[in-house]
Amino acid sequence: MSRTADRSAQGAALSRAVWSVLAEQGLERLTVRAVAAAAGCTTGLVMHRFPNRRTLLLHARQLLHRVTRERVEMLEAAAGTPREALRAVLRQGMALDERTRQEAVVWIGFLAGAIADDELIAEHRRNNRAWRERVERLTAAAAPEWNAERVATVALALIAMTEGVAAYAAADPGAFPAADQERMLDAALGAYGLT
Amino acid sequence: MSRTADRSAQGAALSRAVWSVLAEQGLERLTVRAVAAAAGCTTGLVMHRFPNRRTLLLHARQLLHRVTRERVEMLEAAAGTPREALRAVLRQGMALDERTRQEAVVWIGFLAGAIADDELIAEHRRNNRAWRERVERLTAAAAPEWNAERVATVALALIAMTEGVAAYAAADPGAFPAADQERMLDAALGAYGLT
DNA sequence: CTCCGTTCGTAACAGGCGTTACGGTAACAT
DNA sequence: ATGTTACCGTAACGCCTGTTACGAACGGAG
Numbered sequence: 001m002s003r004t005a006d007r008s009a010q011g012a013a014l015s016r017a018v019w020s021v022l023a024e025q026g027l028e029r030l031t032v033r034a035v036a037a038a039a040g041c042t043t044g045l046v047m048h049r050f051p052n053r054r055t056l057l058l059h060a061r062q063l064l065h066r067v068t069r070e071r072v073e074m075l076e077a078a079a080g081t082p083r084e085a086l087r088a089v090l091r092q093g094m095a096l097d098e099r100t101r102q103e104a105v106v107w108i109g110f111l112a113g114a115i116a117d118d119e120l121i122a123e124h125r126r127n128n129r130a131w132r133e134r135v136e137r138l139t140a141a142a143a144p145e146w147n148a149e150r151v152a153t154v155a156l157a158l159i160a161m162t163e164g165v166a167a168y169a170a171a172d173p174g175a176f177p178a179a180d181q182e183r184m185l186d187a188a189l190g191a192y193g194l195t
Numbered sequence: 196m197s198r199t200a201d202r203s204a205q206g207a208a209l210s211r212a213v214w215s216v217l218a219e220q221g222l223e224r225l226t227v228r229a230v231a232a233a234a235g236c237t238t239g240l241v242m243h244r245f246p247n248r249r250t251l252l253l254h255a256r257q258l259l260h261r262v263t264r265e266r267v268e269m270l271e272a273a274a275g276t277p278r279e280a281l282r283a284v285l286r287q288g289m290a291l292d293e294r295t296r297q298e299a300v301v302w303i304g305f306l307a308g309a310i311a312d313d314e315l316i317a318e319h320r321r322n323n324r325a326w327r328e329r330v331e332r333l334t335a336a337a338a339p340e341w342n343a344e345r346v347a348t349v350a351l352a353l354i355a356m357t358e359g360v361a362a363y364a365a366a367d368p369g370a371f372p373a374a375d376q377e378r379m380l381d382a383a384l385g386a387y388g389l390t
Numbered sequence: 391c392t393c394c395g396t397t398c399g400t401a402a403c404a405g406g407c408g409t410t411a412c413g414g415t416a417a418c419a420t
Numbered sequence: 421a422t423g424t425t426a427c428c429g430t431a432a433c434g435c436c437t438g439t440t441a442c443g444a445a446c447g448g449a450g
Contacts, residue, residue, distance in 0.1 A: 007397090024311065025310070025311050026307060026308070026309075026310030026311045026312075027222060027223065027307045027308070027310070028222065028223065028307075028308060029311065031436085031437065031438085032437080032438065032439085033436085033437080033438095041398080041399085042398075042399050042400075043399090043400095043438090043439090044397090044398050044399050044400070044401095045397085045398055045399075047398095047438085047439070047440085048397070048398060052438075052439075053437090053438060053439090105310060108303060108306055108307050108310075109307050109310065111303055111307070111362065111366055112221060112222045112223075112303050112304050112306070112307030112308070113221070113222070113223060113307070114221075114366065115220070115221035115222070115300060115303075115304070115366070116219065116220050116221045116224065117221075121366055121367075124366055124367070125366065125367045125370065128363060128366075128367065128370075129367075129370060132370075150382075152375075153375070153378050153379055153382045154382060156360065156371075156375060156379045157356055157379045157382055157383050159359070159363075160355075160356045160357075160359035160360035160363060160379065161352055161355045161356040161359055162355075162359070163359040163362065163363065164354070164355035164356055164357070164358040164359025164360070164362070165351065165355035165359070167306065167358065167359070167362065168323060168354075168355060168358070171306055171309065171310070171316060171319055171320065171323075172316075172319070172320045172323065172324075175320065175323075175324065175327075176351075180347075180348070180351060183348050184348055184351045184352045184355065187345075187348045187349060187352055187387075188352050188383075188386075191383075191386035191387050191388075192382075192386050193386075202427090226406085226407070226408085227407080227408065227409085228406085228407080228408095236428085236429085237428075237429050237430075238408090238409090238429090238430095239427095239428050239429050239430070239431095240427085240428055240429075242408085242409070242410085242428095243427070243428060247408075247409075248407090248408060248409090
Protein backbone atom coordinates (compact mmCIF):
# COMPACT_ATOMS: atom_id res chain seq x y z
CA MET A 1 0.00 0.00 0.00
CA SER A 2 1.42 3.36 -0.94
CA ARG A 3 2.15 6.07 1.50
CA THR A 4 -0.53 8.48 0.37
CA ALA A 5 -3.07 5.69 0.59
CA ASP A 6 -2.00 5.07 4.16
CA ARG A 7 -2.39 8.71 4.94
CA SER A 8 -5.84 9.07 3.45
CA ALA A 9 -6.93 5.81 5.07
CA GLN A 10 -5.78 7.10 8.42
CA GLY A 11 -7.49 10.39 7.74
CA ALA A 12 -10.71 8.49 7.11
CA ALA A 13 -10.24 6.52 10.31
CA LEU A 14 -9.71 9.74 12.17
CA SER A 15 -12.84 11.23 10.64
CA ARG A 16 -14.85 8.21 11.69
CA ALA A 17 -13.40 8.49 15.17
CA VAL A 18 -14.36 12.14 15.55
CA TRP A 19 -17.81 11.38 14.23
CA SER A 20 -18.46 8.37 16.40
CA VAL A 21 -17.27 9.98 19.60
CA LEU A 22 -19.46 13.02 19.05
CA ALA A 23 -22.44 10.92 17.98
CA GLU A 24 -22.20 8.31 20.70
CA GLN A 25 -20.70 10.11 23.66
CA GLY A 26 -21.80 13.67 23.09
CA LEU A 27 -20.15 17.06 22.95
CA GLU A 28 -18.61 17.08 26.40
CA ARG A 29 -16.76 13.82 25.90
CA LEU A 30 -15.43 14.87 22.52
CA THR A 31 -11.86 15.17 23.73
CA VAL A 32 -8.60 14.77 21.91
CA ARG A 33 -7.82 11.67 23.92
CA ALA A 34 -11.23 10.10 23.29
CA VAL A 35 -10.82 10.62 19.56
CA ALA A 36 -7.32 9.15 19.67
CA ALA A 37 -8.61 6.11 21.55
CA ALA A 38 -11.47 5.65 19.07
CA ALA A 39 -9.04 5.92 16.15
CA GLY A 40 -6.55 3.56 17.75
CA CYS A 41 -3.77 6.12 17.73
CA THR A 42 -2.23 8.65 20.08
CA THR A 43 -2.99 12.27 20.78
CA GLY A 44 0.13 13.16 18.79
CA LEU A 45 -1.47 12.08 15.53
CA VAL A 46 -4.74 13.78 16.34
CA MET A 47 -2.98 17.07 17.08
CA HIS A 48 -1.01 16.64 13.88
CA ARG A 49 -4.15 16.55 11.78
CA PHE A 50 -6.20 19.01 13.81
CA PRO A 51 -4.62 22.19 15.10
CA ASN A 52 -6.88 22.27 18.13
CA ARG A 53 -10.00 20.80 19.62
CA ARG A 54 -12.41 23.28 18.03
CA THR A 55 -11.48 21.99 14.62
CA LEU A 56 -12.63 18.53 15.71
CA LEU A 57 -16.12 19.93 16.08
CA LEU A 58 -15.77 21.87 12.87
CA HIS A 59 -14.64 18.76 11.05
CA ALA A 60 -17.64 16.78 12.26
CA ARG A 61 -19.95 19.52 11.06
CA GLN A 62 -18.31 19.72 7.65
CA LEU A 63 -18.51 15.95 7.39
CA LEU A 64 -22.21 16.14 8.12
CA HIS A 65 -22.61 18.82 5.49
CA ARG A 66 -20.76 16.83 2.87
CA VAL A 67 -22.58 13.57 3.55
CA THR A 68 -26.03 15.11 3.44
CA ARG A 69 -25.19 17.16 0.37
CA GLU A 70 -24.05 14.11 -1.57
CA ARG A 71 -27.09 12.17 -0.45
CA VAL A 72 -29.61 14.82 -1.39
CA GLU A 73 -27.96 15.36 -4.76
CA MET A 74 -28.32 11.66 -5.49
CA LEU A 75 -31.91 11.72 -4.35
CA GLU A 76 -32.66 14.78 -6.45
CA ALA A 77 -31.13 13.16 -9.51
CA ALA A 78 -33.06 9.94 -8.96
CA ALA A 79 -36.41 11.60 -8.38
CA GLY A 80 -38.97 11.47 -11.18
CA THR A 81 -40.80 14.69 -10.37
CA PRO A 82 -40.00 17.88 -8.44
CA ARG A 83 -42.45 16.85 -5.76
CA GLU A 84 -40.84 13.45 -5.37
CA ALA A 85 -37.49 15.20 -5.14
CA LEU A 86 -38.76 17.53 -2.44
CA ARG A 87 -40.19 14.69 -0.43
CA ALA A 88 -37.07 12.55 -0.75
CA VAL A 89 -34.79 15.40 0.28
CA LEU A 90 -36.88 16.31 3.29
CA ARG A 91 -37.24 12.66 4.26
CA GLN A 92 -33.49 12.10 4.53
CA GLY A 93 -33.26 15.02 6.96
CA MET A 94 -35.31 13.25 9.60
CA ALA A 95 -33.97 10.64 12.03
CA LEU A 96 -35.37 7.50 10.46
CA ASP A 97 -32.62 5.04 11.24
CA GLU A 98 -29.46 4.80 13.32
CA ARG A 99 -27.40 6.57 10.68
CA THR A 100 -29.62 9.61 10.39
CA ARG A 101 -30.21 9.56 14.14
CA GLN A 102 -26.49 9.97 14.66
CA GLU A 103 -26.46 12.78 12.15
CA ALA A 104 -29.07 14.57 14.20
CA VAL A 105 -27.02 14.07 17.35
CA VAL A 106 -23.99 15.54 15.61
CA TRP A 107 -26.05 18.49 14.43
CA ILE A 108 -27.21 19.16 17.97
CA GLY A 109 -23.78 18.65 19.47
CA PHE A 110 -22.16 21.05 17.08
CA LEU A 111 -24.87 23.62 17.57
CA ALA A 112 -24.48 23.45 21.34
CA GLY A 113 -20.73 23.76 21.02
CA ALA A 114 -21.01 26.65 18.60
CA ILE A 115 -22.91 28.84 21.05
CA ALA A 116 -20.60 31.69 22.03
CA ASP A 117 -18.06 30.73 19.36
CA ASP A 118 -18.18 33.11 16.44
CA GLU A 119 -16.28 30.99 14.00
CA LEU A 120 -18.27 27.83 14.62
CA ILE A 121 -21.61 29.60 14.58
CA ALA A 122 -20.66 31.12 11.24
CA GLU A 123 -20.18 27.64 9.83
CA HIS A 124 -23.53 26.61 11.25
CA ARG A 125 -25.25 29.55 9.59
CA ARG A 126 -23.56 28.95 6.27
CA ASN A 127 -24.67 25.33 6.20
CA ASN A 128 -28.18 26.05 7.37
CA ARG A 129 -28.66 28.81 4.83
CA ALA A 130 -27.47 26.54 2.05
CA TRP A 131 -29.90 23.91 3.23
CA ARG A 132 -32.72 26.41 3.37
CA GLU A 133 -31.99 27.67 -0.13
CA ARG A 134 -31.97 24.15 -1.47
CA VAL A 135 -35.37 23.38 -0.02
CA GLU A 136 -36.71 26.71 -1.25
CA ARG A 137 -35.51 25.86 -4.74
CA LEU A 138 -37.14 22.43 -4.55
CA THR A 139 -40.34 23.92 -3.17
CA ALA A 140 -40.48 26.48 -5.95
CA ALA A 141 -40.05 23.70 -8.50
CA ALA A 142 -42.76 21.65 -6.83
CA ALA A 143 -45.23 24.54 -6.79
CA PRO A 144 -44.37 26.82 -9.72
CA GLU A 145 -47.51 28.89 -9.27
CA TRP A 146 -46.49 30.13 -5.83
CA ASN A 147 -44.94 33.53 -5.28
CA ALA A 148 -41.61 33.92 -3.52
CA GLU A 149 -43.07 34.64 -0.11
CA ARG A 150 -45.28 31.57 -0.15
CA VAL A 151 -42.33 29.46 -1.21
CA ALA A 152 -40.13 30.85 1.56
CA THR A 153 -42.81 30.39 4.21
CA VAL A 154 -43.64 26.80 3.32
CA ALA A 155 -39.98 25.88 2.84
CA LEU A 156 -39.24 27.24 6.31
CA ALA A 157 -42.13 25.25 7.74
CA LEU A 158 -40.77 22.10 6.12
CA ILE A 159 -37.14 22.42 7.15
CA ALA A 160 -38.09 23.45 10.68
CA MET A 161 -40.43 20.49 10.98
CA THR A 162 -37.95 17.91 9.74
CA GLU A 163 -35.07 19.32 11.79
CA GLY A 164 -37.31 19.48 14.84
CA VAL A 165 -38.51 15.92 14.56
CA ALA A 166 -34.92 14.80 13.98
CA ALA A 167 -33.95 16.44 17.26
CA TYR A 168 -36.86 14.82 19.09
CA ALA A 169 -36.16 11.40 17.61
CA ALA A 170 -32.44 11.68 18.22
CA ALA A 171 -33.03 11.74 21.96
CA ASP A 172 -36.08 9.48 22.09
CA PRO A 173 -36.19 7.13 19.10
CA GLY A 174 -38.78 4.93 20.75
CA ALA A 175 -41.28 7.74 21.04
CA PHE A 176 -40.76 8.94 17.48
CA PRO A 177 -40.60 5.87 15.23
CA ALA A 178 -39.77 6.27 11.56
CA ALA A 179 -43.35 5.52 10.54
CA ASP A 180 -44.65 8.43 12.61
CA GLN A 181 -42.10 10.78 11.10
CA GLU A 182 -43.00 9.72 7.57
CA ARG A 183 -46.69 10.06 8.29
CA MET A 184 -46.00 13.53 9.64
CA LEU A 185 -44.07 14.50 6.54
CA ASP A 186 -46.76 13.23 4.21
CA ALA A 187 -49.45 15.00 6.21
CA ALA A 188 -47.54 18.26 5.93
CA LEU A 189 -46.85 17.93 2.22
CA GLY A 190 -50.49 17.05 1.68
CA ALA A 191 -51.71 19.99 3.72
CA TYR A 192 -49.57 22.42 1.73
CA GLY A 193 -50.81 20.91 -1.52
CA LEU A 194 -47.45 19.41 -2.44
CA THR A 195 -48.50 15.79 -2.85
CA MET B 196 -35.18 40.66 55.99
CA SER B 197 -35.72 37.26 57.51
CA ARG B 198 -33.36 34.39 57.09
CA THR B 199 -35.60 32.21 54.95
CA ALA B 200 -36.17 35.17 52.65
CA ASP B 201 -32.45 35.55 52.29
CA ARG B 202 -32.13 31.92 51.47
CA SER B 203 -34.81 31.88 48.85
CA ALA B 204 -33.49 35.11 47.35
CA GLN B 205 -30.07 33.56 47.08
CA GLY B 206 -31.62 30.46 45.58
CA ALA B 207 -33.27 32.63 42.95
CA ALA B 208 -29.99 34.40 42.25
CA LEU B 209 -28.32 31.04 41.86
CA SER B 210 -31.05 29.89 39.49
CA ARG B 211 -30.61 32.98 37.39
CA ALA B 212 -26.87 32.42 37.36
CA VAL B 213 -27.18 28.82 36.15
CA TRP B 214 -29.64 29.91 33.52
CA SER B 215 -27.68 32.84 32.21
CA VAL B 216 -24.37 30.99 32.02
CA LEU B 217 -25.95 28.16 30.06
CA ALA B 218 -27.92 30.52 27.83
CA GLU B 219 -25.12 32.96 27.12
CA GLN B 220 -21.94 30.91 27.29
CA GLY B 221 -23.16 27.47 26.30
CA LEU B 222 -22.92 23.99 27.73
CA GLU B 223 -19.17 23.67 27.83
CA ARG B 224 -18.66 26.80 29.86
CA LEU B 225 -21.36 25.85 32.35
CA THR B 226 -18.90 25.20 35.15
CA VAL B 227 -19.32 25.44 38.88
CA ARG B 228 -16.93 28.35 38.97
CA ALA B 229 -18.67 30.22 36.17
CA VAL B 230 -21.99 29.86 37.97
CA ALA B 231 -20.46 31.05 41.20
CA ALA B 232 -18.98 34.08 39.44
CA ALA B 233 -22.31 34.89 37.80
CA ALA B 234 -24.10 34.58 41.13
CA GLY B 235 -21.47 36.64 42.95
CA CYS B 236 -20.66 33.89 45.40
CA THR B 237 -18.11 31.12 45.79
CA THR B 238 -18.03 27.55 44.62
CA GLY B 239 -18.75 26.51 48.18
CA LEU B 240 -22.26 27.90 48.04
CA VAL B 241 -22.91 26.41 44.62
CA MET B 242 -21.83 22.98 45.77
CA HIS B 243 -23.94 23.39 48.86
CA ARG B 244 -27.06 23.84 46.79
CA PHE B 245 -26.20 21.45 43.98
CA PRO B 246 -24.65 18.09 44.76
CA ASN B 247 -22.72 18.06 41.50
CA ARG B 248 -22.41 19.68 38.14
CA ARG B 249 -24.96 17.47 36.41
CA THR B 250 -27.67 18.85 38.63
CA LEU B 251 -26.84 22.33 37.34
CA LEU B 252 -27.94 21.19 33.91
CA LEU B 253 -30.91 19.39 35.37
CA HIS B 254 -31.93 22.48 37.27
CA ALA B 255 -31.81 24.62 34.13
CA ARG B 256 -33.99 22.12 32.31
CA GLN B 257 -36.52 21.98 35.14
CA LEU B 258 -36.56 25.75 35.25
CA LEU B 259 -37.31 25.81 31.55
CA HIS B 260 -40.08 23.29 32.05
CA ARG B 261 -41.64 25.27 34.86
CA VAL B 262 -41.46 28.61 33.08
CA THR B 263 -43.00 27.32 29.88
CA ARG B 264 -45.67 25.36 31.72
CA GLU B 265 -46.79 28.42 33.67
CA ARG B 266 -46.78 30.52 30.53
CA VAL B 267 -48.79 28.10 28.44
CA GLU B 268 -51.31 27.63 31.21
CA MET B 269 -51.84 31.37 31.36
CA LEU B 270 -52.16 31.50 27.60
CA GLU B 271 -54.60 28.62 27.57
CA ALA B 272 -56.73 30.27 30.22
CA ALA B 273 -56.72 33.59 28.40
CA ALA B 274 -57.59 32.15 25.01
CA GLY B 275 -61.12 32.59 23.72
CA THR B 276 -61.32 29.48 21.58
CA PRO B 277 -59.49 26.15 21.42
CA ARG B 278 -57.87 27.23 18.17
CA GLU B 279 -56.64 30.47 19.68
CA ALA B 280 -55.27 28.48 22.60
CA LEU B 281 -53.45 26.12 20.27
CA ARG B 282 -51.92 28.96 18.32
CA ALA B 283 -50.87 30.89 21.42
CA VAL B 284 -49.28 27.83 23.00
CA LEU B 285 -47.36 26.94 19.86
CA ARG B 286 -46.33 30.53 19.34
CA GLN B 287 -44.61 30.82 22.70
CA GLY B 288 -42.52 27.77 21.86
CA MET B 289 -40.73 29.56 19.04
CA ALA B 290 -37.78 31.93 19.47
CA LEU B 291 -39.52 35.25 18.93
CA ASP B 292 -37.56 37.47 21.30
CA GLU B 293 -34.44 37.37 23.42
CA ARG B 294 -36.22 35.58 26.24
CA THR B 295 -37.55 32.72 24.16
CA ARG B 296 -34.33 32.63 22.16
CA GLN B 297 -32.45 31.94 25.38
CA GLU B 298 -34.96 29.25 26.24
CA ALA B 299 -34.20 27.55 22.95
CA VAL B 300 -30.48 27.75 23.67
CA VAL B 301 -31.05 26.15 27.06
CA TRP B 302 -33.15 23.42 25.46
CA ILE B 303 -30.37 22.66 22.99
CA GLY B 304 -27.63 22.83 25.60
CA PHE B 305 -29.40 20.45 27.91
CA LEU B 306 -30.17 18.06 25.08
CA ALA B 307 -26.54 18.02 23.99
CA GLY B 308 -25.43 17.45 27.57
CA ALA B 309 -27.98 14.71 28.09
CA ILE B 310 -26.62 12.55 25.28
CA ALA B 311 -25.08 9.48 26.89
CA ASP B 312 -26.49 10.41 30.32
CA ASP B 313 -29.41 8.17 31.22
CA GLU B 314 -30.76 10.28 34.02
CA LEU B 315 -30.71 13.54 32.08
CA ILE B 316 -32.12 12.02 28.94
CA ALA B 317 -34.96 10.59 31.01
CA GLU B 318 -35.83 14.10 32.17
CA HIS B 319 -35.70 15.30 28.60
CA ARG B 320 -38.11 12.58 27.50
CA ARG B 321 -40.50 13.23 30.36
CA ASN B 322 -40.71 16.92 29.54
CA ASN B 323 -41.01 16.40 25.81
CA ARG B 324 -43.73 13.82 26.23
CA ALA B 325 -45.69 16.11 28.49
CA TRP B 326 -45.34 18.87 25.94
CA ARG B 327 -46.47 16.56 23.16
CA GLU B 328 -49.50 15.43 25.11
CA ARG B 329 -50.47 19.00 25.82
CA VAL B 330 -50.36 19.93 22.16
CA GLU B 331 -52.25 16.78 21.25
CA ARG B 332 -54.94 17.72 23.73
CA LEU B 333 -55.14 21.24 22.34
CA THR B 334 -55.20 19.93 18.79
CA ALA B 335 -58.02 17.52 19.59
CA ALA B 336 -59.99 20.38 21.11
CA ALA B 337 -59.33 22.54 18.06
CA ALA B 338 -60.45 19.83 15.64
CA PRO B 339 -63.00 17.64 17.45
CA GLU B 340 -63.92 15.79 14.28
CA TRP B 341 -60.45 14.30 13.83
CA ASN B 342 -59.60 10.76 14.87
CA ALA B 343 -56.75 10.05 17.24
CA GLU B 344 -54.22 9.28 14.55
CA ARG B 345 -54.87 12.49 12.69
CA VAL B 346 -54.56 14.44 15.93
CA ALA B 347 -51.28 12.77 16.81
CA THR B 348 -49.83 13.30 13.35
CA VAL B 349 -50.71 16.98 13.11
CA ALA B 350 -49.66 17.65 16.70
CA LEU B 351 -46.29 16.08 15.99
CA ALA B 352 -45.93 18.19 12.87
CA LEU B 353 -46.67 21.32 14.90
CA ILE B 354 -44.36 20.67 17.84
CA ALA B 355 -41.54 19.55 15.55
CA MET B 356 -41.94 22.65 13.42
CA THR B 357 -41.95 25.09 16.32
CA GLU B 358 -39.08 23.39 18.11
CA GLY B 359 -37.12 23.25 14.87
CA VAL B 360 -37.58 26.88 14.05
CA ALA B 361 -36.65 27.77 17.61
CA ALA B 362 -33.38 25.90 17.18
CA TYR B 363 -32.68 27.63 13.89
CA ALA B 364 -33.52 31.06 15.25
CA ALA B 365 -31.57 30.48 18.44
CA ALA B 366 -28.35 30.29 16.46
CA ASP B 367 -29.22 32.75 13.71
CA PRO B 368 -31.84 35.25 14.86
CA GLY B 369 -31.15 37.54 11.96
CA ALA B 370 -32.04 34.92 9.39
CA PHE B 371 -35.21 33.87 11.19
CA PRO B 372 -37.01 37.01 12.37
CA ALA B 373 -40.10 36.73 14.50
CA ALA B 374 -42.36 37.81 11.64
CA ASP B 375 -41.15 34.90 9.50
CA GLN B 376 -41.74 32.46 12.32
CA GLU B 377 -45.27 33.74 12.88
CA ARG B 378 -46.04 33.63 9.20
CA MET B 379 -44.79 30.06 9.13
CA LEU B 380 -46.98 29.10 12.07
CA ASP B 381 -50.06 30.67 10.55
CA ALA B 382 -49.36 29.02 7.21
CA ALA B 383 -49.13 25.64 8.92
CA LEU B 384 -52.28 26.10 11.00
CA GLY B 385 -54.09 27.27 7.89
CA ALA B 386 -52.88 24.33 5.85
CA TYR B 387 -54.09 21.85 8.47
CA GLY B 388 -57.45 23.59 8.65
CA LEU B 389 -56.92 24.89 12.19
CA THR B 390 -57.43 28.61 11.53
C1' DC C 391 24.53 4.05 1.29
C1' DT C 392 23.61 8.27 3.25
C1' DC C 393 21.18 12.16 4.16
C1' DC C 394 16.98 14.65 4.89
C1' DG C 395 12.26 15.74 5.67
C1' DT C 396 7.99 14.17 7.03
C1' DT C 397 5.23 11.66 10.22
C1' DC C 398 3.75 10.47 14.51
C1' DG C 399 4.43 8.36 19.21
C1' DT C 400 6.07 9.71 24.02
C1' DA C 401 6.07 12.50 27.60
C1' DA C 402 5.42 16.37 29.88
C1' DC C 403 3.47 20.92 30.97
C1' DA C 404 0.37 24.36 32.90
C1' DG C 405 -4.23 25.25 33.71
C1' DG C 406 -8.92 24.37 34.69
C1' DC C 407 -12.08 21.12 36.26
C1' DG C 408 -15.35 18.73 39.83
C1' DT C 409 -15.29 17.67 44.31
C1' DT C 410 -14.10 17.43 49.27
C1' DA C 411 -12.58 18.85 53.91
C1' DC C 412 -12.33 22.12 57.25
C1' DG C 413 -12.90 26.29 59.84
C1' DG C 414 -15.20 30.50 60.95
C1' DT C 415 -19.44 32.98 61.56
C1' DA C 416 -24.04 34.17 62.21
C1' DA C 417 -28.63 32.93 63.75
C1' DC C 418 -31.42 30.45 66.91
C1' DA C 419 -32.55 27.92 71.44
C1' DT C 420 -32.05 27.70 76.23
C1' DA D 421 -25.03 34.95 77.94
C1' DT D 422 -23.83 30.74 76.20
C1' DG D 423 -24.04 26.55 73.60
C1' DT D 424 -25.52 24.53 69.32
C1' DT D 425 -26.41 24.09 64.67
C1' DA D 426 -26.70 25.27 59.98
C1' DC D 427 -24.55 27.83 56.49
C1' DC D 428 -20.99 28.96 53.42
C1' DG D 429 -16.30 30.86 52.29
C1' DT D 430 -11.40 29.13 51.87
C1' DA D 431 -8.33 26.19 50.33
C1' DA D 432 -6.80 22.29 48.66
C1' DC D 433 -6.91 17.70 46.36
C1' DG D 434 -6.47 14.71 42.37
C1' DC D 435 -7.83 14.29 37.85
C1' DC D 436 -8.39 15.37 33.20
C1' DT D 437 -7.97 18.72 29.75
C1' DG D 438 -5.70 21.06 25.53
C1' DT D 439 -1.43 21.89 23.94
C1' DT D 440 3.60 21.71 23.19
C1' DA D 441 8.31 19.89 22.73
C1' DC D 442 11.24 16.43 21.47
C1' DG D 443 12.95 12.36 19.49
C1' DA D 444 12.54 8.07 16.90
C1' DA D 445 11.20 5.71 12.72
C1' DC D 446 10.33 5.62 8.08
C1' DG D 447 10.24 6.65 3.04
C1' DG D 448 12.27 9.06 -0.78
C1' DA D 449 16.34 11.63 -3.07
C1' DG D 450 21.00 12.00 -4.40
